[in-house]
Amino acid sequence: MIHSWMHHLRLRLANNTSLLHFSLMGVMVGLSTAVVMLGFRFLIEWPPTLWMPNQNPEDFESLPRWLYFALPFGSAIILGALLKRVSKDSLRTGIPHVITHLHAHDGRLPIKNAVIQFWGGAFALATGQSGGREGPAVHLGAAISSYLGQKLQLPNNSLRVLIGCGTAAAIASAFNTPIAGVIFAMEVVMMEYTIAGFTPVILATITATTMTRIVYGSATIFSVPTVQMNSLLELPFIALLGLLAGACAALFSIIMKMGLQLSDLSIFQRMSLAGLITGCCALVVPEVMGIGHDSLNSVLAGDLTITIMLAITVAKLLATAFSCGLGMPVGLIGPSMLIGACLGGTIGALGTMMAPDLATGNNFYVMLGMGAVMGAVLNAPLAALMALFEMTDSPTIIFPAMLAITIATLTNSEIFKQRSAHQTVIKHLKQFLPTDPISLALQRTSVATLMQRNIYKTDNTISSEQAQALLDNPYQAYVIIDEQKNIYMVQRKNIAAQLETLLSDAHHEQVSLLELSSEHEPMAELSIQATLREALATMNQFQVNTVYISGYISGPYPVYGIVTRQDITNHNAQPQQ
Numbered sequence: 001m002i003h004s005w006m007h008h009l010r011l012r013l014a015n016n017t018s019l020l021h022f023s024l025m026g027v028m029v030g031l032s033t034a035v036v037m038l039g040f041r042f043l044i045e046w047p048p049t050l051w052m053p054n055q056n057p058e059d060f061e062s063l064p065r066w067l068y069f070a071l072p073f074g075s076a077i078i079l080g081a082l083l084k085r086v087s088k089d090s091l092r093t094g095i096p097h098v099i100t101h102l103h104a105h106d107g108r109l110p111i112k113n114a115v116i117q118f119w120g121g122a123f124a125l126a127t128g129q130s131g132g133r134e135g136p137a138v139h140l141g142a143a144i145s146s147y148l149g150q151k152l153q154l155p156n157n158s159l160r161v162l163i164g165c166g167t168a169a170a171i172a173s174a175f176n177t178p179i180a181g182v183i184f185a186m187e188v189v190m191m192e193y194t195i196a197g198f199t200p201v202i203l204a205t206i207t208a209t210t211m212t213r214i215v216y217g218s219a220t221i222f223s224v225p226t227v228q229m230n231s232l233l234e235l236p237f238i239a240l241l242g243l244l245a246g247a248c249a250a251l252f253s254i255i256m257k258m259g260l261q262l263s264d265l266s267i268f269q270r271m272s273l274a275g276l277i278t279g280c281c282a283l284v285v286p287e288v289m290g291i292g293h294d295s296l297n298s299v300l301a302g303d304l305t306i307t308i309m310l311a312i313t314v315a316k317l318l319a320t321a322f323s324c325g326l327g328m329p330v331g332l333i334g335p336s337m338l339i340g341a342c343l344g345g346t347i348g349a350l351g352t353m354m355a356p357d358l359a360t361g362n363n364f365y366v367m368l369g370m371g372a373v374m375g376a377v378l379n380a381p382l383a384a385l386m387a388l389f390e391m392t393d394s395p396t397i398i399f400p401a402m403l404a405i406t407i408a409t410l411t412n413s414e415i416f417k418q419r420s421a422h423q424t425v426i427k428h429l430k431q432f433l434p435t436d437p438i439s440l441a442l443q444r445t446s447v448a449t450l451m452q453r454n455i456y457k458t459d460n461t462i463s464s465e466q467a468q469a470l471l472d473n474p475y476q477a478y479v480i481i482d483e484q485k486n487i488y489m490v491q492r493k494n495i496a497a498q499l500e501t502l503l504s505d506a507h508h509e510q511v512s513l514l515e516l517s518s519e520h521e522p523m524a525e526l527s528i529q530a531t532l533r534e535a536l537a538t539m540n541q542f543q544v545n546t547v548y549i550s551g552y553i554s555g556p557y558p559v560y561g562i563v564t565r566q567d568i569t570n571h572n573a574q575p576q577q
Contacts, residue, residue: 006152013158014446019199022158025149026165026200030207032148033141033169036118037208038215040140043122044133044291060128060282060289068286069279075127076275076328079120080268086116091267093117093329094135096425098142098163099189103433103443106534107146107159114143120329128289130278130319131330134174138189138331141170155446157531161200164190168201169208176212176219178205180387187380188422191435194444227364228396234351235403241347241365242372242404245340246411248313249376252321252336253418259325260428270326278319285315292316292338296370299341302362306349309342316342324421332421336377337370344369364400367392371401372408379413379420381405434533438572442533447526450571451549451561455479460514467511468503471496477562479548480513480520487548488520489562523548523562532571535563 012018013025049055053062063071083091090112092100101109121136145166149159164185172181182201186193229238262270281288287295287308295312298304304312320335348365367388375384388401412418419427426433434443454476458466460483470478478495480488490513498516514520524542526535528551535547545565 010154011448014155014448019196022161022200023203025162026203027207029145029162029165030169030204032144033166034173034208034211036140036144037137037170037173040118040122044125047126058290058294061286068282072128072282072289073275073279076271079123080271084266084268090116091327093139095138096422098139099422100426100431102160102163102189103435104431106156107163108150109143109146111143111147114140117329124328124330125291129328129330130288130316130323130335131328132291132332132334134171134333135331137170137174138167141166155448155529157444157446160443161197164197164201165204169204172205173208173212177387177390178209179390180383181205183386184380184383187383188378192440227367227392227394229400237351238368238400238404239407241344241368242407243411244343245369245372245408246376248317248339248343248373249408249412250416250418252317252377253421253424255318255321256325256421256424259322262326274323274326274328277322281315281319285311287312288315288319291334296338296341299345299366300363306346309345313339313342333374336374340369340373341366367397368401368404372404375405376408376412377421379409381409439533442536443531445532447530447532447535447549447563448528450567451563453561455560455562457560461510461512464503464509464511467499471499482514487523487525488514489523489546490517490520494519521546525550527551532568536568539565
């Protein structure tokens with residue numbers, strides 16, 4: 001019964017239009033991601049309450065001054081000493097790791113990297129390293145989704161959707177912003193919007209958000225007041241904020257590149273250097289330590305002066321960019337929002353001083369700065385816009401936010417010629433990602449959907465009785481394995497007449513099928529879990545035009561078939577969803 005149900009599920013998921021089955025998997029992924037995220041958040045927040053002043057896990061500013069340096073530097077040395085026992089490949093974490101494995105490795109994320117991300121990220125953030133929990137959250141959500149799909153032996157095309165579900169659920173759980181989670185998954189990770197992808201991703205975010213709100217309530221992580229633009233005369237000032245935000249995003253990428261260029265150093269040296277930089281920054285600006293949600297709320301409340309906000313902007317940018325470039329297992333989304341908030345708060349305060357009757361106020365520019373820097377750093381303007389909308393619960397912010405975020409994104413990419421932070425890391429790793437429309441379409445479809453199944457697999461040398469059985473059954477083609485285990489395909493029409501003639505001679509007890517036909521072509525073998533992109537890549541690698549699909553789609557249900565280059569060409573010619 002279970003084998004039969006799994007057999008049906010895998011066959012349905014092989015077709016990317018099977019919305020009901022993908023939706024069920026979306027709910028399962030949302031639930032799994034929420035459980036992992038709650039555990040990760042607990043590890044970040046609970047241990048510091050045992051020794052932090054006032055049992056506040058983010059109140060690093062209240063620590064003795066000597067700990068401003070000693071805590072991040074000491075914890076970085078400990079983390080580096082622990083991670084030096086881990087292989088280099090297993091140290092890759094965060095959103096770039098997810099994007100790379102989704103597009104270049106068929107969505108198969110190694111679980112060992114996720115374990116490093118879980119414990120290493122929690123330790124780093126709990127001990128004052130400058131970073132965010134959103135990047136680790138995305139990695140964990142994507143990894144648990146991929147692991148679930150691999151354990152269930154689902155076709156590789158379905159892993160794409162599952163990773164999108166896990167990514168969206170993680171962002172929704174981290175920020176309590178379900179819409180932003182959906183857009184982020186599509187815009188940053190999957191790099192495409194599809195009808196079949198939206199529904200399961202939305203269900204995953206609903207499930208994860210529900211679980212998170214049961215534990216932590218429905219309030220967002222920031223105390224955001226109502227904001228509204230007073231006058232259209234503020235638009236030039238908003239445009240200026242966008243320019244400055246784009247410049248900050250570009251500077252973030254430039255500093256991160258400096259850290260990436262030190263990748264030849266050992267992990268112990270890189271972690272120690274990251275801790276040293278963070279500790280030195282914390283001696284001057286202690287608000288740089290940790291995630292920074294408490295500092296962001298202080299900016300929103302108007303409790304910080306212009307000098308302090310500028311200091312936080314510089315210190316947080318420097319410490320986080322270097323830490324991410326050096327490989328610290330932390331994220332950059334939360335810090336980019338704090339950088340933008342302080343920048344926006346500074347612009348808002350200056351605007352209020354210059355034109356007190358015209359300016360909307362600090363909170364308005366704080367929110368715009370948050371969205372502008374986040375959108376530019378991630379090159380995800382729509383995700384940043386949706387995050388602002390959900391956090392403010394105010395549609396009036398959409399119009400000015402569109403201007404600030406768009407200008408910031410263009411400033412970063414067109415004026416300063418910088419990629420998104422995640423693409424900067426991927427480029428440094430020299431990873432080629434097949435994200436053109438045709439490659440994405442091929443990744444969405446499994447070979448099980450297209451393969452021709454009216455075939456018969458046989459050895460080259462068979463008995464006359466077996467040969468007669470081949471003729472008696474209406475197979476379209478034969479997959480022949482020779483004595484050296486090479487695989488060939490022979491069309492029935494190219495061998496049937498010769499086989500009948502040979503069998504009419506009773507002296508032939510053994511038949512060599514390949515000797516009967518000169519029109520046999522070599523093939524390469526491919527797993528039934530593969531996508532059409534994998535099939536095309538295999539054809540190109542082995543210089544063949546046909547692949548033989550083999551494997552078990554479930555327990556006792558062997559499925560065999562062939563996919564030709566022409567099949568893929570015909571599929572590409574069809575309208576895609």
